Amino acid sequence: MARKHIGAQTVRLEQPPVIVGAAAVAGPVEAQGPLGHEFDLTYPDLTVGQDSFEKAERQMMIDACNLALRRAGIQQKPPAVDYFLAGDLLNQLITTAFSGLELGVPLYGLYGACSTFTEALSLGAKLIDGGFADRVLCAVSSHYGSAERQYRYPTEYGSQRKPYAQHTVTGAGAVVLASAGEGPRITYCTTGKVVDWGVADPLNQGAAMAPAAVDTIEAHLRDTGRSVDDYDLIVTGDLAKFGYEMARRLAAERNLYLGENYRDCGVMVYDTTKQNVDSGGSGCASSAIVTCGHLLKEMARGRLRRLLVVSTGSLFSPTSFQQGESIPTIAHAVAVEA
Amino acid sequence: MARKHIGAQTVRLEQPPVIVGAAAVAGPVEAQGPLGHEFDLTYPDLTVGQDSFEKAERQMMIDACNLALRRAGIQQKPPAVDYFLAGDLLNQLITTAFSGLELGVPLYGLYGACSTFTEALSLGAKLIDGGFADRVLCAVSSHYGSAERQYRYPTEYGSQRKPYAQHTVTGAGAVVLASAGEGPRITYCTTGKVVDWGVADPLNQGAAMAPAAVDTIEAHLRDTGRSVDDYDLIVTGDLAKFGYEMARRLAAERNLYLGENYRDCGVMVYDTTKQNVDSGGSGCASSAIVTCGHLLKEMARGRLRRLLVVSTGSLFSPTSFQQGESIPTIAHAVAVEA
Numbered sequence: 185m186a187r188k189h190i191g192a193q194t195v196r197l198e199q200p201p202v203i204v205g206a207a208a209v210a211g212p213v214e215a216q217g218p219l220g221h222e223f224d225l226t227y228p229d230l231t232v233g234q235d236s237f238e239k240a241e242r243q244m245m246i247d248a249c250n251l252a253l254r255r256a257g258i259q260q261k262p263p264a265v266d267y268f269l270a271g272d273l274l275n276q277l278i279t280t281a282f283s284g285l286e287l288g289v290p291l292y293g294l295y296g297a298c299s300t301f302t303e304a305l306s307l308g309a310k311l312i313d314g315g316f317a318d319r320v321l322c323a324v325s326s327h328y329g330s331a332e333r334q335y336r337y338p339t340e341y342g343s344q345r346k347p348y349a350q351h352t353v354t355g356a357g358a359v360v361l362a363s364a365g366e367g368p369r370i371t372y373c374t375t376g377k378v379v380d381w382g383v384a385d386p387l388n389q390g391a392a393m394a395p396a397a398v399d400t401i402e403a404h405l406r407d408t409g410r411s412v413d414d415y416d417l418i419v420t421g422d423l424a425k426f427g428y429e430m431a432r433r434l435a436a437e438r439n440l441y442l443g444e445n446y447r448d449c450g451v452m453v454y455d456t457t458k459q460n461v462d463s464g465g466s467g468c469a470s471s472a473i474v475t476c477g478h479l480l481k482e483m484a485r486g487r488l489r490r491l492l493v494v495s496t497g498s499l500f501s502p503t504s505f506q507q508g509e510s511i512p513t514i515a516h517a518v519a520v521e522a
Numbered sequence: 523m524a525r526k527h528i529g530a531q532t533v534r535l536e537q538p539p540v541i542v543g544a545a546a547v548a549g550p551v552e553a554q555g556p557l558g559h560e561f562d563l564t565y566p567d568l569t570v571g572q573d574s575f576e577k578a579e580r581q582m583m584i585d586a587c588n589l590a591l592r593r594a595g596i597q598q599k600p601p602a603v604d605y606f607l608a609g610d611l612l613n614q615l616i617t618t619a620f621s622g623l624e625l626g627v628p629l630y631g632l633y634g635a636c637s638t639f640t641e642a643l644s645l646g647a648k649l650i651d652g653g654f655a656d657r658v659l660c661a662v663s664s665h666y667g668s669a670e671r672q673y674r675y676p677t678e679y680g681s682q683r684k685p686y687a688q689h690t691v692t693g694a695g696a697v698v699l700a701s702a703g704e705g706p707r708i709t710y711c712t713t714g715k716v717v718d719w720g721v722a723d724p725l726n727q728g729a730a731m732a733p734a735a736v737d738t739i740e741a742h743l744r745d746t747g748r749s750v751d752d753y754d755l756i757v758t759g760d761l762a763k764f765g766y767e768m769a770r771r772l773a774a775e776r777n778l779y780l781g782e783n784y785r786d787c788g789v790m791v792y793d794t795t796k797q798n799v800d801s802g803g804s805g806c807a808s809s810a811i812v813t814c815g816h817l818l819k820e821m822a823r824g825r826l827r828r829l830l831v832v833s834t835g836s837l838f839s840p841t842s843f844q845q846g847e848s849i850p851t852i853a854h855a856v857a858v859e860a
Binding site for chain 1: 523524525527530531533536573576577604605609611612613614615618619620622625626627628629630631633634635639641644645648649650651652653654655656672701713714715716717758771837838839840841842845847850852
């Protein structure tokens with residue numbers, strides 16, 4: 185086993201990289217949700233002042249990056265970071281590509297669907313701890329309008345949605361990781377395996393992703409020797425109401441009891457009883473804006489000390505769905521400690 | 523600057539990871555090309571015995587992985603590798619997702635369009651040199667049928683193609699990197715920045731990508747202090763005939779003279795004078811199968827000692843093209859030494 189591996193799926197960072205800056209930007213529905221006041225920037229409508237949803241998403245990613253860089257005290261253009269690790273949900277990662285063009289730093293494009301936030305943090309932390317980078321900028325985004333256009337129906341059709349459907353979070357989150365500085369640190373990264381329990385309904389992402397979330401949480405605890413209670417909070421990325429309950433039950437079947445300290449970003453980001461968001465949020469931005477906008481601030485306020493972020497991704501495509509295939513899923517976990 | 527960084531875009535691996543196994547599988551057109559005899563497995567038709575092009579592509583990636591693992595002496599199931607780093611051209615990386623499901627090892631999904639081969643080698647080498655992995659499996663694929671369906675017209679339309687259009691390479695390449703063993707080593711990795719000179723014709727990828735290729739080669743030579751002549755061979759990924767000539771000219775304008783030792787995998791993989799492949803090959807598999815199938819074997823035969831592989835990627839999407847945007851591009855370079 186490699187020197188820093190402490191189990192089949194987990195590495196321990198020897199010199200845990202520091203989160204020296206983070207920012208979350210969000211759309212109008214997210215701004216009206218229970219965490220609305222926490223986001224660093226919100227937009228009054230889905231266009232973000234641009235002439236397409238795709239350009240709006242790009243603007244959000246760039247805004248999140250610039251805010252996170254400013255927090256980190258990085259003002260130069262191009263920014264003094266060694267790498268830009270980013271991903272989004274749009275085909276061929278065009279949000280990432282055009283944001284990378286604007287930023288002008290070496291880019292590694294990543295795709296883990298809605299798990300991309302912790303995929304980026306995990307690889308970024310390793311690049312720093314491995315001696316390859318002093319500072320890394322990680323970012324992800326998603327946008328309700330661009331995602332609906334690509335994955336489902338034009339919203340103008342007004343097609344009926346099932347109760348377990350989810351609402352793609354409009355927003356972007358960015359994190360600056362550094363080899364030194366003030367802030368919480370990334371201590372462990374658990375890399376997920378692809379899991380597929382045969383769910384084939386692309387509107388039922390929560391059910392599809394719950395087994396991957398439980399698998400990765402279990403691997404993390406097994407590899408680190410930690411228990412659920414060692415964390416003040418464990419959050420999954422975007423299981424939403426149904427998937428969240430399912431994850432809790434699946435875990436219990438494996439004698440892994442997720443208590444009050446287990447929550448889901450897709451549930452936290454909206455008030456599903458008042459907002460018209462089906463069973464809750466989904467998208468790369470779900471775990472990113474809840475973590476960057478809210479949880480890291482809770483750490484700074486001293487209300488959280490140990491956090492496990494488990495972003496969850498559904499790796500299907502409209503083509504694989506149309507060809508009758510089930511939905512492969514994945515989850516990556518990153519431990520953040522004050 | 524981070525310890526292992528030797529310039530703005532390049533790192534030097536302290537304990538250069540070893541390529542302990544590699545394999546290339548290819549489709550029927552590639553099998554008839556000048557390197558046909560070099561590939562480890564070729565298929566008589568585009569279906570690879572599957573009932574869709576998408577499943578055919580997946581089978582190719584899995585075949586390439588299994589062959590590379592066997593070469594590396596890794597026989598277990600799931601294979602004893604710490605990570606699977608992979609990417610492909612299909613939306614949501616479904617080839618990668620389903621291959622990852624089949625393989626059952628921790629996955630980082632990557633997207634750099636046709637630059638993904640060297641993106642994977644670069645991140646894989648860093649994970650090993652950084653102490654996070656002993657063995658990493660890297661793989662990419664592309665498929666003429668699935669790519670045409672997704673990016674262009676159904677081939678049945680028989681739409682006319684421009685002379686500078688390219689033919690997507692059907693194939694997959696896989697590499698097993700290890701911290702120790704026999705084989706050529708990855709010594710330097712140069713990570714590309716996004717480059718966009720305003721080309722907006724998605725059929726003219728070679729022209730769009732040539733500036734990115736030259737940019738990355740220039741950065742590599744500047745950062746390492748090496749010259750073009752320090753390499754027995756420098757190959758770009760898939761510029762094809764027009765892009766290859768353009769890269770040579772662009773480089774010369776910057777006083778960088780690419781000589782006989784500069785070639786392009788998209789030109790090498792086909793005989794463009796006899797095969798009906800427009801100006802040459804494109805796709806993730808272009809640089810992957812030429813490197814895994816041919817160049818690494820040339821190293822083993824003692825005919826090449828120092829090789830620079832510069833996979834080139836065009837980061838546009840059909841949506842960004844339809845919205846009138848130009849084509850952002852990127853290139854990543856990896857030095858391989860016997």
